[in-house]
């Protein structure tokens with residue numbers, strides 16, 4: 001499809017609250033790259049994990065209502081930044097044409113049906129499909145040179161493979177390609193598709209302090225300056241709960257955890273307020289300082305070379 | 309150690325799990341890969357490969373009473389690593405559905421969290437954290453371990469106290485209403 005055609009944009013509930021910075025940085029980066037996002041009218045919750053742990057027809061109906069909305073707006077290609085929403089919307093799309101679940105979910109929807117030909121992609125895939133590495137490099141006025149990034153996808157982005165289609169489910173590389181194109185030094189990160197503890201943070205906090213603890217620990221021992229994430233729940237567990245992690249494990253990490261869109265936005269020199277850097281709990285200032293130092297270093301080299 | 313009464317094997321349970329999940333549980337040969345990769349195993353009373361074995365043996369009551377069903381994070385590591393291509397996570401999902409339907413789902417905090425979350429969606433059309441947490445605390449009578457997070461969330465305006473309710477709230481609540489009435493099960 002051509003670049004000018006809009007994608008139906010499903011922000012997801014957390015984009016209105018706990019991950020407002022993911023939403024705003026996604027919008028800013030897409031606008032900069034010429035990817036047009038059009039919000040789905042009056043979208044509703046996809047049901048998230050709780051609905052599918054209760055019943056597949058219920059979760060299918062809750063998610064599919066949003067595809068009905070998209071169809072009414074003439075938007076067939078739908079995109080969302082949130083991996084959990086992505087998975088629910090994709091499962092719903094598949095289930096609606098399933099001979100068993102489809103008709104039953106349609107009953108819950110009061111008889112509404114879907115248009116033919118919907119596609120649902122993560123914003124990460126949309127950027128990767130629509131924009132070449134060269135274009136990203138060209139847009140990177142302030143490349144992320146020297147920044148050591150631990151890429152963390154979490155458990156939802158790449159599994160199950162037939163549904164998520166992000167390459168090797170144990171070793172996806174899309175985020176690496178985007179951030180490398182923006183100049184970053186992306187580290188091999190063995191825990192990149194491990195689980196962070198997901199929504200167990202409230203009912204079983206230990207799940208998060210253990211599992212997210214391992215992730216922060218490994219990133220720090222690899223010398224990462226920042227963990228790059230693509231999932232609001234992972235971000236919350238690693239960033240907002242880093243204090244809980246430190247208390248439970250007697251550690252003292254101050255590892256910045258940023259959305260990959262915030263890092264791309266920094267490379268594109270987009271305004272910090274659009275990137276929502278003030279929303280992060282662990283202070284990202286060391287990341288900004290390192291980038292500024294690199295730029296000063298590079299400028300000096302240029303100067304001395306110019307003088308010579 | 310708990311012994312298993314093979315005479316109590318429940319054939320219809322095996323069938324029901326296979327039908328609802330679309331998986332052939334007899335293909336499991338107990339290699340243990342699923343358990344090796346399961347991040348929640350530390351909290352489980354029965355490791356996930358054990359659950360698979362108990363399903364093969366038709367041990368419905370033991371499976372549905374397991375805390376593991378509630379603690380599973382639905383991360384799908386087990387599915388990705390099963391050498392027999394069994395979608396283990398979906399098997400866990402359908403066992404959880406059965407346990408819930410039969411009122412057996414163990415671990416009350418998890419049940420309360422799921423219920424609180426869905427209630428906010430039913431009421432407002434979208435979920436919102438403060439509402440879920442508030443209802444969770446009211447339901448369980450415990451102050452969640454997360455009150456320490458409130459200052460950080462509030463100062464960053466991350467915890468809206470008002471829900472973002474949608475215009476067509478009735479459309480969403482109607483989905484829940486039909487679900488409770490069992491409209492989807494009617495012929």
Ligand code: SF4
Pocket residue numbers: 342345346347348349356379380381382383384385386387396397400
């Ligand atoms: S989906 Fe559940 S059972 Fe499977 S690995 Fe993840 S937590 Fe364990």
Ligand code: SF4
Pocket residue numbers: 335336337338339340341342343356357360386389390391392394396
């Ligand atoms: S990985 Fe598959 S075959 Fe191995 S124990 Fe688990 S379910 Fe059975």
